[in-house]
Amino acid sequence: MRAYDLIQKKRDGAALSAGEIAWLVDGFVGGLVPDYQMAAFLMAVYFRGMTPEETAALTWAMVRSGETLDLGPLARDAVDKHSSGGVGDKTSLVLVPLVASAGVPVPKLSGRGLGHTGGTLDKLEAIPGFSTALSEAAFVEQIGRIGCAIAGQSAALVPADARLYALRDVTATVDSVPLIASSIMSKKLAVGSSAILLDVKCGRGAFMKTEADARILAEAMVAIGRAAGRRTAAVISAMDHPLGRAVGNALEVAEAIATLRGEGPQDLEGLCLALGGWMLMLGGRSASPEEGSEELLRRLRSGDALRKFEALIRAQGGDPRVVEDPERLPSAPCRLPVPAPASGVVAGIDAEAIGLAAMQLGAGRARKGEAVDPAVGVVIKRSAGVVVKAREHLATIHARSEEAGLAAARQVAAAFAIAESAPAEVPVIRGVIRW
Numbered sequence: 205m206r207a208y209d210l211i212q213k214k215r216d217g218a219a220l221s222a223g224e225i226a227w228l229v230d231g232f233v234g235g236l237v238p239d240y241q242m243a244a245f246l247m248a249v250y251f252r253g254m255t256p257e258e259t260a261a262l263t264w265a266m267v268r269s270g271e272t273l274d275l276g277p278l279a280r281d282a283v284d285k286h287s288s289g290g291v292g293d294k295t296s297l298v299l300v301p302l303v304a305s306a307g308v309p310v311p312k313l314s315g316r317g318l319g320h321t322g323g324t325l326d327k328l329e330a331i332p333g334f335s336t337a338l339s340e341a342a343f344v345e346q347i348g349r350i351g352c353a354i355a356g357q358s359a360a361l362v363p364a365d366a367r368l369y370a371l372r373d374v375t376a377t378v379d380s381v382p383l384i385a386s387s388i389m390s391k392k393l394a395v396g397s398s399a400i401l402l403d404v405k406c407g408r409g410a411f412m413k414t415e416a417d418a419r420i421l422a423e424a425m426v427a428i429g430r431a432a433g434r435r436t437a438a439v440i441s442a443m444d445h446p447l448g449r450a451v452g453n454a455l456e457v458a459e460a461i462a463t464l465r466g467e468g469p470q471d472l473e474g475l476c477l478a479l480g481g482w483m484l485m486l487g488g489r490s491a492s493p494e495e496g497s498e499e500l501l502r503r504l505r506s507g508d509a510l511r512k513f514e515a516l517i518r519a520q521g522g523d524p525r526v527v528e529d530p531e532r533l534p535s536a537p538c539r540l541p542v543p544a545p546a547s548g549v550v551a552g553i554d555a556e557a558i559g560l561a562a563m564q565l566g567a568g569r570a571r572k573g574e575a576v577d578p579a580v581g582v583v584i585k586r587s588a589g590v591v592v593k594a595r596e597h598l599a600t601i602h603a604r605s606e607e608a609g610l611a612a613a614r615q616v617a618a619a620f621a622i623a624e625s626a627p628a629e630v631p632v633i634r635g636v637i638r639w
Protein backbone atom coordinates (compact mmCIF):
# COMPACT_ATOMS: atom_id res chain seq x y z
CA MET A 205 0.00 0.00 0.00
CA ARG A 206 1.13 3.58 -0.62
CA ALA A 207 0.01 6.66 1.29
CA TYR A 208 -0.08 8.52 -2.03
CA ASP A 209 -2.81 6.19 -3.40
CA LEU A 210 -4.93 6.49 -0.26
CA ILE A 211 -4.69 10.30 -0.28
CA GLN A 212 -5.69 10.31 -3.94
CA LYS A 213 -8.61 7.94 -3.31
CA LYS A 214 -9.98 10.17 -0.55
CA ARG A 215 -9.27 13.33 -2.55
CA ASP A 216 -11.42 11.92 -5.36
CA GLY A 217 -14.29 11.13 -3.00
CA ALA A 218 -14.04 7.34 -2.70
CA ALA A 219 -14.40 5.47 0.60
CA LEU A 220 -11.37 3.75 2.10
CA SER A 221 -11.55 0.24 3.53
CA ALA A 222 -10.96 -0.41 7.24
CA GLY A 223 -7.65 -2.07 6.30
CA GLU A 224 -6.50 0.98 4.34
CA ILE A 225 -7.37 3.34 7.20
CA ALA A 226 -5.61 1.13 9.75
CA TRP A 227 -2.53 0.98 7.51
CA LEU A 228 -2.43 4.78 7.27
CA VAL A 229 -2.85 5.37 11.03
CA ASP A 230 -0.33 2.64 11.96
CA GLY A 231 2.11 4.04 9.42
CA PHE A 232 1.70 7.56 10.74
CA VAL A 233 2.22 6.54 14.38
CA GLY A 234 5.11 4.25 13.42
CA GLY A 235 6.89 6.95 11.39
CA LEU A 236 6.37 5.35 7.95
CA VAL A 237 3.82 7.94 6.82
CA PRO A 238 5.29 11.44 7.17
CA ASP A 239 3.39 14.45 8.55
CA TYR A 240 3.03 16.03 5.10
CA GLN A 241 1.17 13.03 3.70
CA MET A 242 -1.02 12.71 6.77
CA ALA A 243 -1.77 16.44 6.55
CA ALA A 244 -2.84 16.02 2.93
CA PHE A 245 -5.04 13.07 3.90
CA LEU A 246 -6.66 15.10 6.73
CA MET A 247 -7.42 17.92 4.30
CA ALA A 248 -8.97 15.42 1.88
CA VAL A 249 -11.16 14.14 4.75
CA TYR A 250 -12.04 17.73 5.65
CA PHE A 251 -13.46 18.32 2.16
CA ARG A 252 -14.75 14.85 1.29
CA GLY A 253 -15.92 13.64 4.70
CA MET A 254 -16.09 9.99 5.71
CA THR A 255 -18.79 7.33 5.65
CA PRO A 256 -19.94 6.05 9.07
CA GLU A 257 -17.96 2.86 8.36
CA GLU A 258 -14.80 4.83 7.61
CA THR A 259 -15.27 6.96 10.75
CA ALA A 260 -15.68 3.83 12.88
CA ALA A 261 -12.58 2.29 11.25
CA LEU A 262 -10.57 5.45 11.94
CA THR A 263 -11.75 5.43 15.57
CA TRP A 264 -10.68 1.82 16.09
CA ALA A 265 -7.36 2.34 14.35
CA MET A 266 -6.72 5.18 16.81
CA VAL A 267 -7.78 3.05 19.80
CA ARG A 268 -5.38 0.31 18.69
CA SER A 269 -2.49 2.78 18.45
CA GLY A 270 -1.99 2.55 22.23
CA GLU A 271 -2.98 0.88 25.43
CA THR A 272 -6.54 0.52 26.65
CA LEU A 273 -7.77 0.74 30.20
CA ASP A 274 -8.87 -2.46 31.88
CA LEU A 275 -11.76 -1.62 34.17
CA GLY A 276 -12.22 -5.31 35.00
CA PRO A 277 -15.66 -6.24 36.34
CA LEU A 278 -16.52 -2.53 36.73
CA ALA A 279 -16.73 -2.11 32.95
CA ARG A 280 -20.18 -3.69 32.78
CA ASP A 281 -21.89 -1.07 34.98
CA ALA A 282 -19.63 1.94 34.46
CA VAL A 283 -20.91 4.98 32.56
CA ASP A 284 -18.47 7.42 31.03
CA LYS A 285 -19.34 11.02 30.26
CA HIS A 286 -17.93 13.55 27.83
CA SER A 287 -18.69 17.21 27.24
CA SER A 288 -17.61 18.93 24.06
CA GLY A 289 -16.65 21.88 26.26
CA GLY A 290 -17.87 25.34 26.98
CA VAL A 291 -17.63 28.37 29.24
CA GLY A 292 -18.43 27.78 32.92
CA ASP A 293 -18.98 24.10 32.12
CA LYS A 294 -18.37 22.47 35.49
CA THR A 295 -20.86 19.65 34.90
CA SER A 296 -18.22 16.92 35.40
CA LEU A 297 -17.43 18.23 38.89
CA VAL A 298 -21.10 17.83 39.79
CA LEU A 299 -22.06 14.80 37.72
CA VAL A 300 -19.23 12.43 38.59
CA PRO A 301 -19.93 12.37 42.36
CA LEU A 302 -23.69 12.80 41.86
CA VAL A 303 -24.07 9.78 39.58
CA ALA A 304 -21.60 7.73 41.67
CA SER A 305 -23.67 8.53 44.77
CA ALA A 306 -26.57 6.69 43.10
CA GLY A 307 -24.44 3.56 42.64
CA VAL A 308 -23.28 3.93 39.03
CA PRO A 309 -19.46 3.80 38.73
CA VAL A 310 -18.01 6.73 36.80
CA PRO A 311 -14.49 6.49 35.33
CA LYS A 312 -13.64 9.97 34.10
CA LEU A 313 -10.54 10.86 32.17
CA SER A 314 -10.46 14.59 31.57
CA GLY A 315 -8.42 17.23 29.83
CA ARG A 316 -7.06 20.70 30.43
CA GLY A 317 -8.56 23.94 29.18
CA LEU A 318 -7.42 25.64 26.00
CA GLY A 319 -8.54 29.03 24.66
CA HIS A 320 -11.86 30.31 25.94
CA THR A 321 -13.00 26.96 27.40
CA GLY A 322 -11.88 25.59 30.76
CA GLY A 323 -10.76 22.06 31.59
CA THR A 324 -11.89 19.79 34.40
CA LEU A 325 -8.31 18.99 35.50
CA ASP A 326 -7.45 22.67 35.95
CA LYS A 327 -10.62 23.18 37.98
CA LEU A 328 -9.98 20.24 40.30
CA GLU A 329 -6.36 21.26 40.81
CA ALA A 330 -7.66 24.50 42.33
CA ILE A 331 -8.49 22.33 45.37
CA PRO A 332 -5.37 22.39 47.59
CA GLY A 333 -3.49 19.08 47.28
CA PHE A 334 -5.80 17.51 44.66
CA SER A 335 -3.89 15.22 42.29
CA THR A 336 -5.21 14.34 38.83
CA ALA A 337 -2.16 12.16 38.02
CA LEU A 338 -3.35 8.66 38.90
CA SER A 339 -1.76 5.46 37.70
CA GLU A 340 -4.11 3.08 35.88
CA ALA A 341 -4.10 0.75 38.89
CA ALA A 342 -4.89 3.59 41.32
CA PHE A 343 -7.65 4.89 39.02
CA VAL A 344 -9.38 1.52 38.77
CA GLU A 345 -8.88 0.73 42.48
CA GLN A 346 -10.44 4.06 43.47
CA ILE A 347 -13.51 3.49 41.28
CA GLY A 348 -13.95 0.08 42.88
CA ARG A 349 -13.62 1.61 46.36
CA ILE A 350 -15.63 4.86 46.14
CA GLY A 351 -17.40 4.60 42.77
CA CYS A 352 -15.59 7.34 40.88
CA ALA A 353 -12.26 8.89 39.90
CA ILE A 354 -11.23 11.85 37.73
CA ALA A 355 -7.76 11.82 36.24
CA GLY A 356 -5.70 13.07 33.31
CA GLN A 357 -5.31 10.76 30.35
CA SER A 358 -2.00 8.89 30.17
CA ALA A 359 0.07 9.46 27.02
CA ALA A 360 -0.05 5.68 26.44
CA LEU A 361 -3.80 5.85 25.72
CA VAL A 362 -4.68 6.67 22.07
CA PRO A 363 -1.29 8.20 21.12
CA ALA A 364 -2.55 8.54 17.53
CA ASP A 365 -5.08 11.14 18.69
CA ALA A 366 -2.48 13.43 20.28
CA ARG A 367 -0.34 13.26 17.12
CA LEU A 368 -3.24 13.71 14.73
CA TYR A 369 -4.71 16.56 16.78
CA ALA A 370 -1.38 18.41 16.78
CA LEU A 371 -1.31 18.11 12.98
CA ARG A 372 -4.96 19.16 12.61
CA ASP A 373 -4.32 22.16 14.82
CA VAL A 374 -1.74 23.59 12.39
CA THR A 375 -3.43 22.55 9.12
CA ALA A 376 -6.91 24.04 9.63
CA THR A 377 -8.50 20.59 9.83
CA VAL A 378 -9.81 20.58 13.40
CA ASP A 379 -13.43 21.33 12.60
CA SER A 380 -14.27 18.24 10.58
CA VAL A 381 -17.08 16.04 11.95
CA PRO A 382 -15.45 12.61 11.27
CA LEU A 383 -12.14 13.84 12.71
CA ILE A 384 -13.72 15.31 15.86
CA ALA A 385 -16.04 12.31 16.33
CA SER A 386 -13.23 9.76 15.95
CA SER A 387 -10.92 11.80 18.21
CA ILE A 388 -13.46 11.99 21.04
CA MET A 389 -14.84 8.47 20.67
CA SER A 390 -11.40 6.80 20.42
CA LYS A 391 -10.66 8.13 23.92
CA LYS A 392 -14.03 6.95 25.22
CA LEU A 393 -13.68 3.46 23.70
CA ALA A 394 -10.15 3.13 25.12
CA VAL A 395 -11.53 3.63 28.65
CA GLY A 396 -13.73 0.58 28.22
CA SER A 397 -16.98 1.43 30.01
CA SER A 398 -20.01 -0.22 28.48
CA ALA A 399 -22.04 3.01 28.35
CA ILE A 400 -21.21 6.56 27.29
CA LEU A 401 -23.14 9.81 27.67
CA LEU A 402 -22.11 12.72 25.45
CA ASP A 403 -22.99 16.36 26.16
CA VAL A 404 -22.64 18.10 22.82
CA LYS A 405 -22.73 21.87 23.22
CA CYS A 406 -23.96 24.32 20.62
CA GLY A 407 -23.88 28.09 20.49
CA ARG A 408 -21.51 31.04 20.68
CA GLY A 409 -19.32 29.54 23.42
CA ALA A 410 -19.12 26.06 21.85
CA PHE A 411 -17.11 24.27 19.18
CA MET A 412 -20.31 23.75 17.20
CA LYS A 413 -21.95 27.13 16.73
CA THR A 414 -25.32 25.86 15.46
CA GLU A 415 -27.73 23.27 16.74
CA ALA A 416 -27.77 21.61 13.31
CA ASP A 417 -23.98 21.12 13.36
CA ALA A 418 -24.07 19.85 16.96
CA ARG A 419 -26.71 17.32 15.93
CA ILE A 420 -24.55 16.05 13.03
CA LEU A 421 -21.58 15.60 15.39
CA ALA A 422 -23.75 13.94 18.04
CA GLU A 423 -25.20 11.51 15.50
CA ALA A 424 -21.72 10.61 14.23
CA MET A 425 -20.49 9.89 17.77
CA VAL A 426 -23.56 7.90 18.79
CA ALA A 427 -23.17 5.82 15.60
CA ILE A 428 -19.55 5.01 16.54
CA GLY A 429 -20.60 4.05 20.08
CA ARG A 430 -23.43 1.89 18.77
CA ALA A 431 -21.18 0.12 16.25
CA ALA A 432 -18.75 -0.59 19.09
CA GLY A 433 -21.52 -2.20 21.15
CA ARG A 434 -21.56 0.55 23.80
CA ARG A 435 -24.84 1.99 25.05
CA THR A 436 -24.43 5.59 23.90
CA ALA A 437 -26.60 8.69 24.03
CA ALA A 438 -25.92 12.35 23.27
CA VAL A 439 -27.66 15.35 24.78
CA ILE A 440 -27.43 18.55 22.75
CA SER A 441 -27.26 21.53 25.10
CA ALA A 442 -27.06 25.29 24.64
CA MET A 443 -23.80 27.17 25.20
CA ASP A 444 -24.78 30.70 24.20
CA HIS A 445 -24.42 32.05 27.75
CA PRO A 446 -21.93 30.78 30.32
CA LEU A 447 -23.30 27.79 32.24
CA GLY A 448 -24.09 28.78 35.82
CA ARG A 449 -22.57 31.99 37.19
CA ALA A 450 -18.90 31.24 37.79
CA VAL A 451 -16.11 31.12 35.18
CA GLY A 452 -12.64 30.39 36.57
CA ASN A 453 -11.16 27.39 38.34
CA ALA A 454 -11.68 27.82 42.11
CA LEU A 455 -14.82 29.88 41.47
CA GLU A 456 -16.28 26.95 39.50
CA VAL A 457 -15.33 24.44 42.20
CA ALA A 458 -17.20 26.61 44.73
CA GLU A 459 -20.23 26.70 42.42
CA ALA A 460 -20.08 22.93 41.91
CA ILE A 461 -20.05 22.46 45.71
CA ALA A 462 -23.07 24.77 46.04
CA THR A 463 -24.84 22.74 43.33
CA LEU A 464 -24.07 19.46 45.09
CA ARG A 465 -25.59 21.07 48.19
CA GLY A 466 -28.77 21.77 46.19
CA GLU A 467 -28.02 25.52 46.17
CA GLY A 468 -26.64 25.90 42.66
CA PRO A 469 -27.89 28.03 39.77
CA GLN A 470 -30.98 26.62 38.10
CA ASP A 471 -29.50 26.14 34.63
CA LEU A 472 -26.54 24.17 35.97
CA GLU A 473 -28.60 22.04 38.33
CA GLY A 474 -31.18 21.36 35.61
CA LEU A 475 -28.55 20.29 33.08
CA CYS A 476 -26.73 18.07 35.60
CA LEU A 477 -29.97 16.37 36.61
CA ALA A 478 -30.91 15.80 32.97
CA LEU A 479 -27.48 14.46 31.95
CA GLY A 480 -27.26 12.40 35.13
CA GLY A 481 -30.74 10.97 34.52
CA TRP A 482 -29.50 9.63 31.19
CA MET A 483 -26.38 8.24 32.86
CA LEU A 484 -28.50 6.34 35.39
CA MET A 485 -30.61 4.92 32.60
CA LEU A 486 -27.56 3.94 30.54
CA GLY A 487 -26.11 2.32 33.65
CA GLY A 488 -29.27 0.28 34.15
CA ARG A 489 -30.20 2.02 37.43
CA SER A 490 -33.40 3.63 36.20
CA ALA A 491 -36.09 2.75 33.71
CA SER A 492 -36.13 6.23 32.15
CA PRO A 493 -34.00 9.39 32.24
CA GLU A 494 -36.80 11.16 34.12
CA GLU A 495 -36.78 8.51 36.84
CA GLY A 496 -32.99 8.82 36.95
CA SER A 497 -33.21 12.61 37.41
CA GLU A 498 -35.68 12.18 40.28
CA GLU A 499 -33.33 9.74 41.99
CA LEU A 500 -30.45 12.20 41.60
CA LEU A 501 -32.51 15.06 43.03
CA ARG A 502 -33.03 12.92 46.12
CA ARG A 503 -29.24 12.34 46.29
CA LEU A 504 -28.66 16.10 46.17
CA ARG A 505 -31.21 16.72 48.92
CA SER A 506 -29.98 13.92 51.18
CA GLY A 507 -26.38 15.16 51.07
CA ASP A 508 -25.17 11.86 49.52
CA ALA A 509 -23.82 13.62 46.42
CA LEU A 510 -21.89 16.17 48.46
CA ARG A 511 -20.41 13.44 50.65
CA LYS A 512 -19.33 11.57 47.52
CA PHE A 513 -17.52 14.68 46.29
CA GLU A 514 -15.81 14.93 49.68
CA ALA A 515 -14.74 11.27 49.35
CA LEU A 516 -13.43 11.92 45.83
CA ILE A 517 -11.36 14.89 47.03
CA ARG A 518 -9.97 12.90 49.97
CA ALA A 519 -9.13 9.90 47.77
CA GLN A 520 -7.13 12.10 45.38
CA GLY A 521 -5.15 13.89 48.07
CA GLY A 522 -7.15 17.12 48.17
CA ASP A 523 -8.30 19.05 51.22
CA PRO A 524 -11.87 17.78 51.81
CA ARG A 525 -12.59 20.69 54.17
CA VAL A 526 -13.28 22.87 51.07
CA VAL A 527 -16.67 21.18 50.88
CA GLU A 528 -17.82 22.67 54.21
CA ASP A 529 -15.68 25.75 53.89
CA PRO A 530 -15.17 26.89 50.25
CA GLU A 531 -13.26 29.91 51.62
CA ARG A 532 -10.31 27.51 51.81
CA LEU A 533 -10.14 27.57 48.00
CA PRO A 534 -7.63 30.00 46.49
CA SER A 535 -9.05 33.53 46.16
CA ALA A 536 -7.89 36.51 44.13
CA PRO A 537 -6.69 39.70 45.83
CA CYS A 538 -8.71 42.15 43.66
CA ARG A 539 -12.45 42.17 43.15
CA LEU A 540 -13.98 44.66 40.75
CA PRO A 541 -17.63 45.19 39.89
CA VAL A 542 -18.84 45.46 36.30
CA PRO A 543 -21.57 48.14 36.24
CA ALA A 544 -24.46 48.05 33.75
CA PRO A 545 -23.97 50.79 31.14
CA ALA A 546 -27.77 51.39 30.88
CA SER A 547 -31.10 50.27 32.31
CA GLY A 548 -32.94 47.46 30.54
CA VAL A 549 -33.06 43.69 30.36
CA VAL A 550 -30.04 41.41 29.98
CA ALA A 551 -30.75 40.08 26.50
CA GLY A 552 -27.59 38.00 26.15
CA ILE A 553 -24.18 37.25 27.65
CA ASP A 554 -21.64 36.24 25.03
CA ALA A 555 -20.11 33.05 26.43
CA GLU A 556 -17.03 33.17 24.20
CA ALA A 557 -16.24 36.77 25.22
CA ILE A 558 -16.60 35.91 28.93
CA GLY A 559 -14.39 32.84 28.42
CA LEU A 560 -11.72 34.95 26.71
CA ALA A 561 -11.86 37.56 29.51
CA ALA A 562 -11.37 34.80 32.10
CA MET A 563 -8.52 33.34 30.06
CA GLN A 564 -6.78 36.72 29.87
CA LEU A 565 -7.14 37.09 33.64
CA GLY A 566 -5.12 33.86 33.85
CA ALA A 567 -7.89 31.31 34.44
CA GLY A 568 -7.18 29.65 31.09
CA ARG A 569 -4.32 29.23 28.67
CA ALA A 570 -3.79 30.48 25.13
CA ARG A 571 -1.18 27.77 24.45
CA LYS A 572 -0.82 24.18 25.60
CA GLY A 573 1.45 23.75 28.61
CA GLU A 574 0.95 27.24 30.10
CA ALA A 575 0.16 27.44 33.82
CA VAL A 576 -3.24 28.73 34.98
CA ASP A 577 -4.14 30.87 37.97
CA PRO A 578 -6.64 28.92 40.11
CA ALA A 579 -8.09 31.98 41.85
CA VAL A 580 -9.09 34.40 39.09
CA GLY A 581 -12.22 34.58 36.94
CA VAL A 582 -15.63 36.13 36.48
CA VAL A 583 -18.85 35.71 38.43
CA ILE A 584 -22.05 36.71 36.63
CA LYS A 585 -24.48 38.55 38.93
CA ARG A 586 -27.28 39.24 36.46
CA SER A 587 -28.25 36.42 34.11
CA ALA A 588 -30.05 36.60 30.77
CA GLY A 589 -33.65 37.80 31.09
CA VAL A 590 -33.04 39.79 34.31
CA VAL A 591 -34.10 43.48 34.50
CA VAL A 592 -31.21 45.79 35.49
CA LYS A 593 -30.79 49.46 36.34
CA ALA A 594 -27.89 51.55 35.04
CA ARG A 595 -24.77 51.15 37.24
CA GLU A 596 -26.16 47.99 38.87
CA HIS A 597 -23.50 45.26 39.03
CA LEU A 598 -23.68 42.79 36.14
CA ALA A 599 -20.67 40.74 37.22
CA THR A 600 -17.67 40.66 39.55
CA ILE A 601 -14.12 40.27 38.30
CA HIS A 602 -11.68 38.29 40.47
CA ALA A 603 -8.20 39.39 39.42
CA ARG A 604 -4.54 39.16 40.42
CA SER A 605 -4.08 42.93 39.91
CA GLU A 606 -6.22 46.05 39.57
CA GLU A 607 -4.88 46.59 36.05
CA ALA A 608 -5.81 43.06 34.88
CA GLY A 609 -9.20 43.44 36.58
CA LEU A 610 -9.99 46.73 34.82
CA ALA A 611 -9.14 45.26 31.40
CA ALA A 612 -11.37 42.25 32.09
CA ALA A 613 -14.18 44.49 33.38
CA ARG A 614 -14.27 46.29 30.03
CA GLN A 615 -14.39 42.98 28.13
CA VAL A 616 -17.10 41.57 30.38
CA ALA A 617 -19.22 44.74 30.13
CA ALA A 618 -19.05 44.46 26.33
CA ALA A 619 -20.17 40.82 26.51
CA PHE A 620 -23.53 41.83 28.02
CA ALA A 621 -26.29 42.86 25.62
CA ILE A 622 -28.80 45.14 27.38
CA ALA A 623 -32.10 45.55 25.53
CA GLU A 624 -35.50 47.08 26.14
CA SER A 625 -37.35 43.81 26.35
CA ALA A 626 -36.60 40.28 27.51
CA PRO A 627 -35.49 37.74 24.91
CA ALA A 628 -37.62 34.65 24.34
CA GLU A 629 -36.55 31.91 26.78
CA VAL A 630 -34.77 29.01 25.11
CA PRO A 631 -34.34 25.68 26.86
CA VAL A 632 -30.80 24.56 27.76
CA ILE A 633 -31.47 21.07 26.38
CA ARG A 634 -32.09 21.14 22.63
CA GLY A 635 -32.42 17.46 21.89
CA VAL A 636 -31.26 13.92 22.56
CA ILE A 637 -29.75 11.39 20.16
CA ARG A 638 -29.95 7.86 21.48
CA TRP A 639 -28.55 4.59 20.42
Ligand code: URA
Nearest residue numbers: 378383384385387388
Ligand atom coordinates in the same frame (compact mmCIF):
# COMPACT_ATOMS: atom_id res chain seq x y z
N1 URA B 1 -12.11 17.38 21.45
C1 URA B 1 -11.36 16.29 21.13
O1 URA B 1 -11.00 15.50 21.99
N2 URA B 1 -11.03 16.13 19.82
C2 URA B 1 -11.39 16.97 18.85
O2 URA B 1 -11.06 16.75 17.71
C3 URA B 1 -12.16 18.09 19.20
C4 URA B 1 -12.52 18.26 20.53
